[in-house]
Amino acid sequence: MIRLPGLIDPHVHLRDPGETHKEDFDSGTAAALAGGFTAVLAMPNTRPPLTDQAGLGATQQAARSRARCDYGLFAGAGADNFTSVAALAPATVGLKLYLDHTFGLLRLDDQETVHRHVAAWPADRPIAAHAEGRSLALALLLGHLAGRPIHICHVSRRDEILLIRSAKEKGVAVTCEVTPHHLFLTEDDIRVIGLKRAGVRPPLATAGDRHALWDNLAVIDCFATDHAPHTAAEKDGEQPPPGFPGLETALAILWEAVHEGRLSTEELVLRMHTNPGRIYGLPEQAETWIEVDPQSAWDVHAADLNSRCRWTPFEGMRLRARVRRVTLRGRPALEDGRVLAEPGTGRDVRAASPT
Secondary structure (H helix, E strand, O other): OOOEEEEEEEEEEEOOOOOOOOHHHHHHHHHHHHEEEEEEEEEEOOOOOOOOHHHHHHHHHHHHHHHEEEEEEEEEOOOOHHHHHHOOHHHHHHEEEOOOOOOOOOOOHHHHHHHHHHHOOOOOOOOOEEOOOHHHHHHHHHHHOOOOOOEEEEOOHHHHHHHHHHHHHHOEEEEEEEEHHHHOOOOOOOOHHHOOOOOOOOOOOOOOHHHHHHHOOOOOOEEEEOOOOOOHHHHHHOOOOOOOOOOOOOOHHHHHHHOOOOOOOOOOOHHHHHHHHOOOOOOOOOOOOEEOOOOOOOOOOOOOOOOOOOOOOOOOOOOOOOOEEEEEEOOOEEEEEEOOOOOOOOOOOOHHHOO
């Protein structure tokens, strides 16, 4: 067994409230524990979105009653909530800016709106941006002009990681994350996954883009799943929504890179525990760790997973590592695939620490 600190996923969609047929804090945090995550940060594009005090209250109530692991909540930037959303900063882990097409109703369409949000959000709280291509350059520029660090979500392309690398070299305050599916899958895998089910934002890219991510591993601060569950029926429908589930497979998939020597255990912990905690100012989870068996091969089958969506783009993949035990604040939370933590035992990371 290899003992690691509890993992932190800084980018998940738990669909709660509003679309709990896809996932909720109960099933989503059970999936998190099964994957070795003891804290998850939930995105605000719920229905209704978390853009005001009412939305925050509804999400907090759902999380308090259902979450099995610790959690934090993002506030969402809307078209005209510059001042009101900033008032949510003390109770949230950061502000999420959607600058490109995504699932939900929070896309920002003009530069002035983005600029006003960056200026209004409290300087001691992080800003995370869904920014692809040219939108990435806009996010970096506006953050730099405002003297604010920006965290870029799910980087997927060569031009994007090279731009972030150049920005870092020139002293721009930027961090970024990459998903396991962008590190291990490409557009060549679409025919295997199926055209409809393979839809994700950002889209699966080329083999060259994937190589660029690995070649610039030093630029990548975090690995994040962007766990975005939709039911199999929805993905197979006429207008399939974008998104992949990923909480239960992320660590095991990345462990393949550890086995191959492309990634050290220390680098894995840096990007799945240390850096997410540092970027979002999260409190340490006392007496919390996970135990991983690096030689316990298993085949990925959606029917065996905890996520309510009941499908995975990694169906049938053979993986060599498995999370055997999770201890959360000194108490067993998972044992050999069985989730032991009860709904409601997870804690809001912002209730535990002011910064």
